[in-house]
Structures are given as structure tokens and as C-alpha cells.
Amino acid sequence: MEIRNANKAGQKIELQMTPMIDIVFQLLVFFIMTFKIVSMEGDFNIRMPAAAPQAAPPEQMEFPPMKLYLSADADGTLTGIQLNESQPTSFQALNQEIQKLVGTDSGPGARESAEIEIGFDYDLRYEFVIGAVTAVSGTKDTRGELVKLIEKIRFNTPEAPAE
Amino acid sequence: MRIAKKDFEILEGDLTPMIDMTFQLIAFFMVLINFTQSESNDKVQLPDSELAKPPETVLENYRIIHLAEDGTAVLGTVEEHYKGLGGTLDRHYNEIRYSGEEPTDTTIVIRAHKNAKGGIVQELIQLCQEAGFESFALRAEENVNNGLKYISPIPAGG
Incomplete structure (x- = not known):
């Protein structure tokens, strides 16, 4: 049986590429x-209810409550760090102090009760606040893994700006 | 003079490689396009931190407050000085309550400019507390280069 082929002459069907290329280039642009x-x-998560919860008696706490204060000059640059009675000279030293206080072992409950209240001068730039929060909330071990330190972080009541 | 007649041929360039490349470029940009730009604000440049990692679980209930260096705060569609944000916070508090959610479980994400005064951030948190919110997240940018950037010594004489 003979098969009839209408395209005997081998006509080439040409697709119109121009509109597609137009759209594709518009998408690309x-x-x-x-x-x-x-x-x-x-994020650094902090939980601060308006009415601060009553702190447990110190003898029931595994770690005594810690207080951190950051001082600033008029430009908002960090000029001093006060952690309880000590005065670390850098955030790295602060981080090491915190590690000494709460330890770095990953045992359950070891650092869960640790709590820190952070206060700072009104003008202190926020980047230094985050630097302090970073220093107290964790560190990285030699393998680059995060080791959590203090999870309960709260800010103290804001003071009036310096005149 | 007689001009010889030429047979004109249509020269067709092969468009296939160009289309291939163009589609690959489109796929590349489509994959990398940032759909979370609504969470950013041009006035806010976040401080960076080596511990600021993207959260493993997505926050379900949250409100984002952008705080610019000059104290301008942006919450939703409202942009005003942070001291006047109390009314807007109350409105959000009521919206959350009427939607059946618990406002105390709603996280207030604070995206403050790195040069903003810390005291302003404190006051903003206090405003949120007065409105009834108690869960906060201080947002920072992941520092991938050197985590010790802010662990630099205090200037001498400080």
C-alpha cells in the first residue's frame, strides 16, 4: 500500500521564536x-513579662543571679563592662567569665537556671548590646558547634537619657 | 548592463544555545529570589552576631517592629516615632485576641538599626510589655566572616 505523504517536498515548519524570546528576556530582566x-x-529570644516573676531564693538557685552593665560614652561607644564584681575588658573576656560561672558541659539542666539581667547606658549603640547578648548566650567550640550558655536573658528598666 | 540574478537564501542563526542559557538564568533568579523582603526595611541595618542563626522552627505568631537609627518605628503599615507606637501595639494586641490567639504567645521581633540607642530599644520593649506582649526576639544578621568582630577590646582609657 502506498503511503501518501503531503510533505513530500520536505517542507520545514518554522516556529515563530520572536514572541517567546521577547517574553523570556522580559522575565530575565x-x-x-x-x-x-x-x-x-x-534571633535572640528573650521573655520579659511586664511584671517580672519573683526570683527564687538564692539558696535554691544553682547559679546566683548575674548582673551585667555596659557603660558608654556620649557617642554610644562601649567604654566598660561590669559583670557582678568583675570588669572584663572585652566581650571575649566576658564570654570566658560566663563560661567559668556556668560551665560549658552540656549536661541537662546545668545552665537552665542561670539568669542574667543586662543593663546599659541609654546612649549605648544597639550593636554593643547584641555583642553582649552574644557573649552571654553562647560560644562556639573548636568544631564550630554552638554551645549555649545563658538562655534566660532580660533587660533592666530603661533609665532616662542623659541630658 | 545586465545584472545577474541571485538566489536569496534566508540565513538562520541557531537560537537553541541562547534560549537554553536564558532559561537557565531565569531558573537561577527564580530560585534565589527573596520572598521575605517584606520582613526587611531599608532604614534598618542589623547588627551582626556569630550566634545569629536562622531559627530551626518558623515563628507562627509574630509581629515585626523595625526601628531605625533616628527612632522611627515601623509596625505593619504604620510608621511613626517609637514613642507613639502604643496605640498601634494595642490594636495589634486586640487583633490577636479576637483571632483566638494568645498575645503572650506572640513574639515581637525587633529589628533595630545597629546604631540605634540601646535605651530606645529598651523603651520600645517596655511599650510592648505595657501593651501585653512578653515574648521578644532581637534580630541580628548572621556573621559568617569573623564572629569576633564585636569581641574586640574596649578602647584604652575607657
């Missing part, structure tokens, strides 16, 4: 224009 490299963000 849209994505390039809206593209923005954003670095990853993370």
Missing part, C-alpha cells in the same frame, strides 16, 4: 532587577 542578596538573619 525582571528577575535581575528584583534580585537582592540578603544575608541570613537570626
